[in-house]
Amino acid sequence: MFDEKAQLHTLEGATAAAIMLMIIIYAIDATTITPLTSSTANVHVESELQLLGQDILSALDYAEPGYDSELRKSIVNWSGDMYIWNGSAYVDVSSTSSSLNNSLTDILNRILVKQGIAHNVEITFLDNVTLMPSSLKMINNGDPSDNAVIVSRKLVLHNSDINSSFNPSIKDIDPSTNLYNILDIKLTLWRM
Amino acid sequence: MTVDYMAGIGIFLLAVAFVFQFMYSLLIPFQSSSDEVTLAADRASAVLVERMLNTNTGALNVIDQGKLYYFNNTKLNYSDKTTYTNTLREIGLFSNENFFNLNVSVAYTNGTIMNQSGPALPDNTNIGQTKRFVLVANSGYAVISLRVW
Numbered sequence: 134m135f136d137e138k139a140q141l142h143t144l145e146g147a148t149a150a151a152i153m154l155m156i157i158i159y160a161i162d163a164t165t166i167t168p169l170t171s172s173t174a175n176v177h178v179e180s181e182l183q184l185l186g187q188d189i190l191s192a193l194d195y196a197e198p199g200y201d202s203e204l205r206k207s208i209v210n211w212s213g214d215m216y217i218w219n220g221s222a223y224v225d226v227s228s229t230s231s232s233l234n235n236s237l238t239d240i241l242n243r244i245l246v247k248q249g250i251a252h253n254v255e256i257t258f259l260d261n262v263t264l265m266p267s268s269l270k271m272i273n274n275g276d277p278s279d280n281a282v283i284v285s286r287k288l289v290l291h292n293s294d295i296n297s298s299f300n301p302s303i304k305d306i307d308p309s310t311n312l313y314n315i316l317d318i319k320l321t322l323w324r325m
Numbered sequence: 326m327t328v329d330y331m332a333g334i335g336i337f338l339l340a341v342a343f344v345f346q347f348m349y350s351l352l353i354p355f356q357s358s359s360d361e362v363t364l365a366a367d368r369a370s371a372v373l374v375e376r377m378l379n380t381n382t383g384a385l386n387v388i389d390q391g392k393l394y395y396f397n398n399t400k401l402n403y404s405d406k407t408t409y410t411n412t413l414r415e416i417g418l419f420s421n422e423n424f425f426n427l428n429v430s431v432a433y434t435n436g437t438i439m440n441q442s443g444p445a446l447p448d449n450t451n452i453g454q455t456k457r458f459v460l461v462a463n464s465g466y467a468v469i470s471l472r473v474w
Contacts, residue, residue: 140327148334155345177363181455184367188458192386195460240466243434244458 179282182250182322186284189240190320194286203236205288208256208316210235213300215270218246223272233272241272250322253277257317261304269302281323288316362453365425366473369416370455373429374469377415386459393431393461397442401429418473428472439467450474
């Protein structure tokens with residue numbers, strides 16, 4: 134009974150336990166280090182998305198004098214339905230046969246979809262009865278993650294901008310003036 | 326025998342610990358030293374898109390095609406080192422304190438490369454990249470990629 138083997142077994146046990154512990158620590162650390170983990174790298178991913186979003190909105194909102202910007206055209210010709218990305222096109226949620234095709238979706242498709250960046254487009258406007266902000270979703274790809282970035286751009290609509298196909302839920306905020314409404318176009322970007 | 330075993334297992338554990346410690350650094354996606362080039366790329370992109378190539382119409386992301394061609398073909402021509410260095414100085418990538426290299430490529434939104442200039446990218450250094458989405462006046466939308474190292 135009293136020999137050196139007991140000490141050896143104890144040491145063996147301690148060694149095995151140490152190795153197991155190291156593997157567990159390693160596994161936990163390895164799985165949690167991703168570009169989205171809160172760190173300096175994560176801040177960089179977010180600032181990159183913010184820069185990209187601002188770039189898209191401001192480049193689309195540029196217009197030669199006397200012409201409407203592509204962003205304005207895309208919003209004014211929007212019927213008010215919600216669209217989702219089905220893998221090849223932005224299709225209407227209520228009737229999947231109709232899809233949304235304008236300069237905004239063209240750029241979102243070419244820039245964001247290609248890079249695997251999920252995105253929502255939401256329009257916020259003042260309700261003419263309650264005078265409170267009200268929101269409509271134009272493109273909805275689900276709930277954004279915790280690391281989502283929102284960029285927005287204001288768009289002023291005048292009575293002359295409104296045509297018959299314009300979204301009926303956005304009403305004239307003051308019928309006595311030429312101002313129609315002020316829209317806030319919110320683009321939410323996130324990586325999955 | 327016990328002493329032999331302890332010495333052996335001690336060395337073995339040290340080796341295992343070293344391997345685990347070494348493997349961490351392999352998995353960290355961004356090394357801390359890459360922060361500086363990334364920030365430099367961000368800064369350079371702001372100067373380039375919002376001032377040097379801008380059409381000066383008040384819109385930030387609208388650039389002039391003539392200025393873009395001039396920048397790519399003449400100002401960032403790596404075969405003319407003096408002009409290249411002066412351009413870097415103007416963008417803020419070259420000073421008495423620091424020196425970066427810059428490679429700029431401009432691609433249309435369908436992926437076709439419009440223009441590429443600057444020295445070739447190195448194989449084994451950290452490269453900071455910033456992409457800017459711009460409207461080239463009278464030409465169409467494009468993505469400018471700046472790579473700084």
